[in-house]
Amino acid sequence: MNTVGRLTIAGLGPGAAELVTPEVAEALAQASDIVGYGPYVDRVPARPGLTLHASDNRVELDRSRLALDLAAQGRDVVVVSSGDPGVFAMAAAVFEALEAGDPAWRTLDIRVLPGVTAMLAAAARVGAPLGHDFCAINLSDNLKPWELVERRLRLAAQADFAMALYNPSSRSRPWQFARTLEILREEKGAETVIVFARSVSQPQETIAVSTLAEARPEQADMRTLVIVGSSTTRLIVRQNAPPIVYTPRRCDGGAG
């Protein structure tokens, strides 16, 4: 353990152990303390000398301050995120806490270790829907006005980006994804491909491929990553296997 303390913000990937990078596995093996949301901390095997600090959802700043404080005490701390820590996950929260907190925290050894974020794992399961230009939008309006989400959805449709939509729905946000589908139907063709990828790489994984015309709001929950195709996204139909969804590299630019 470093005497000056170290803080590592690590991505565990979407769930399966075989998607955890060796770099992250090594950081977990070296750590004195693991800090994170309970279900993610549960993915780290207990061992002597390792202290697990599991916390509830939606207390990201408290969790970040705990991690920074432990590192400042000389501990070797790993903050764990699902997916990639820099994509709608813990890295930004830690840096918010760092910037607003004890100036001494700025002298800590801090590093971010990337991971396989949900959209990449989901895209891989169906083919290559993000094979051309795309965007990633967090549909949660907990930390931004819903009007901004709507504006970004419309501009992204006009740019003809494929879209990865994170956090489409939860108990506290019951209507937002239904509204998202309405906006996408106004801006994009009814036959646009939409993919619902739930709990990718975990035992309960489910994948559904549909169209904007047929998609229903209840197909997305808090464990679902939604991918919406661009105007060029295609299906390859196969016998005895699900269709392949992909967006060709070539685009003539007519759509938008």
Next chain:
Amino acid sequence: MNTVGRLTIAGLGPGAAELVTPEVAEALAQASDIVGYGPYVDRVPARPGLTLHASDNRVELDRSRLALDLAAQGRDVVVVSSGDPGVFAMAAAVFEALEAGDPAWRTLDIRVLPGVTAMLAAAARVGAPLGHDFCAINLSDNLKPWELVERRLRLAAQADFAMALYNPSSRSRPWQFARTLEILREEKGAETVIVFARSVSQPQETIAVSTLAEARPEQADMRTLVIVGSSTTRLIVRQNAPPIVYTPRRCDGGAG
């Protein structure tokens, strides 16, 4: 080896072995044939029973047809990509070849294994610049009209997305990145953060953090991933360490 053949399209990550997922390492260990662009095939250790098929850049469809043909002969083929195979890499090319090719290819066992794409590795090196909504744009106009790139850059700026810009420059595309900087300066504030991340995770890695006002076209080449901040992207200045670049989770929605 499967008697019916298998095709795996695998992401090797940005370069370092510790960023290759165990799933991909296992696929490489099982393969009979590796197909890919020479420098990526060079990352796979030779061993008895493994045939390496290295090809030049910009022959993605030929390479894809070779891989599909080998799999159809009953081989266990891995097509290797840098980063994630679904992000501006080989997966879309393989599916283009599959759709246009021998109908028997559709019965092959085909899978895509995700990887750490360049923008995630680059973002992790500087902090969390992609911590809020963002987009990924391939600046190459080899397969799409340059007008479409310009249109997407402007709409992405209006949506106030952070941006990951892939393939900013090459010998055959000498002026496009200079034009990109002009467009971004028209659409975004002069103090907008821009990050040039070259050869991330490789021995020759270099990272430069600048502003749109000060950025120069020659800071990007074919090995560079460029990240452009949103209006809310911030720097945390540190003594004796590079600044941290991050985009807070919260956004009040005024910009764009």
